[in-house]
Amino acid sequence: MTAPEVSLVVVSYEIARELPRTLLSLAPPYQRDCPRGRCEIIVVDNGSARPPEAAAFASLDVDLRVLHQENPTASPVAAVNTGLAAARAPLVGVFIDGARLASPGLVAGALAAAALHPRPVLATFNYQLGPVLHYEAASRGYDQAAEDWLLAEIGWPADGTRLFDVATPEFRAGEAGPILESNGLFLPRALWDEARWL
Template sequence: MSRPALSIVVIGFDMARELPRTVTSLLPPYQRGVAPDEVEIIVVDNGSTQPLRRELFPAEADVRVLRVDEGGVSPCRAINQGVALARAEHVALMIDGARMVSPGMIRAALDAAALHSRAFVATLGFHLGPKVQQVSVEEGYTREVEDRLLADIGWPQGDGYRLFEICALGESYAMGVLVPPTETTFFVMRKAMFQAIGGYDERFVQLGGGLASFDFFRRAVEAAGDGFIMLVGEGTFHQLHYGATTQAGGVRREVDPGVSLGDLYGREYESIVGQPYRRVDHMPLLVGRITHPSVPRLFFATAG
C-alpha cells in the first residue's frame, strides 16, 4: 500500500447521521485535485453509545475505524491515539466529526503546508443554518430543516461551495481571518510537529475537551512562527448534533447554580496552563482564493 499524502483523523461520538457526510466531503470526487490514494481517513469512535461500523463509509475508500472506550467525555485521548496511527507525513484533525468541508480543502491545505517547513495550516469554521446553532436551535432550527437546506443546494452532488450560502460564522471565528481565531476546526501539520509539541493535552477532561483546542492552537501557532497559515475560501460546516458547545445556550448554559459550562472550561484551562486563556496575537499568512461570492463577506468579516 502506497503512503498517503495526508492522514485525516476524525473524532466522533454518537454521530451516525453526521459522520458519513463528513467522510464523503473528505474524499474524491467531492474533493477536487486529489487522488483517492492521497488520502487516508482514521475515524475515531470516542465511546459512542452504538459503536461505529466501517460499513457506514465507502467500501473502496481508505477509511479505518478505531474504537476508544477509555477516552471519557473529552476527545483528547482519542485524538492522540488516532494521530499515532497516521501513515502520512502530514496529518489533519477534525476534533468534531460533524463538520463537512468545502471541496478544495485538502488540495489547498496540502499546497499551503508545502510553503513552510513548520507549517500549521488552519481554517475557519461555520455552522449550517442562519445563525450559530446554539442560537438557531432555540428559533426552530432542527436536523430536518438542515436536511432540507442541504437538499436545496444539491449537496453533495452539486457545487459544494454553495455551503457558503447556508451558513453562519462560528463564534470562535466571528472576526474572520483578519484577527487570529481562538481555535480551528480543521488543521494540517506534520505528524512529527504534532507529536513534538505534545499533541492534545489529556489533562483536559471536561465535556467536549473544554478549552483543549484553544490550548493546542496556541502551542501550534507558537511552534509554527512564520509558518502559521490561514486558508481563505475553504472552511468546515457544522452539522447539527446537539454537541457540548453547540446545543441551546452553548458554553453560557448553566451546569450548576450560577456556574456556566464556560466557567468550568476557564477554570480547568487556568489550572492546567497556569494562567487565564488569552488569544494569540501572531498574524497568519493568508493563502487561498475567492471560491464563492459569499467568501469576502464571511472571511473578511471585520472589514465592514
C-alpha cells in the same frame, strides 16, 4: 502499500446521522485534486453506544479505517492521540468534531499551504450551517430537519462550494481577527509528535 500524503483523523461520538456526510465530504471525488491514495481517513470513535464500523462506508473511494477508543472519556484528546498514532502521512489533519462538512478544496488546499513552510500550522475557518451561529440556532427554530432542508435546497453534495451559501462564518472580529475555533487543524507529523510531549 504507499503512504498517503495526508492523514485525516476524525473523532466520532454519537453522530450516526452526521458521520456519513462528513466522510463523504472528505473523500474523492467530492474532494477535488484528491485521487485515491493521496489521503487516508482514520475515524476514532470515542465511546458511542452504537459505534460506526468501516463496512458502512465501503462505498467511499478512500483508504478508511475505523478505530474504537479504549476507555473513552468526555475529552476527545485520547481519541485524537489514538488517531495520530495510526496516521501514516507526513501531514495530518485533525477534526475534533466529526459532525462537520468539508468544502471540496480542503485537502488539496491544505497540502498546497503546507508546502509553503517547513513547519506549517494550518487552521480552517469555522462556518456553521444555518442562518446564525449554533449557540443561537435552537432558539430560532433551527434543528436537524432545517439542516436537512438546507442541504437539499443547495443540492448537496453535488456542488460542495454551495455550503458557503447556507452557512454562517464564525468571525467575531472579522476575517483578519483571531480564529476562535477551527475544526480542521493540519500540522506536519513531526509537529504533532512534538506537541504530544508539551
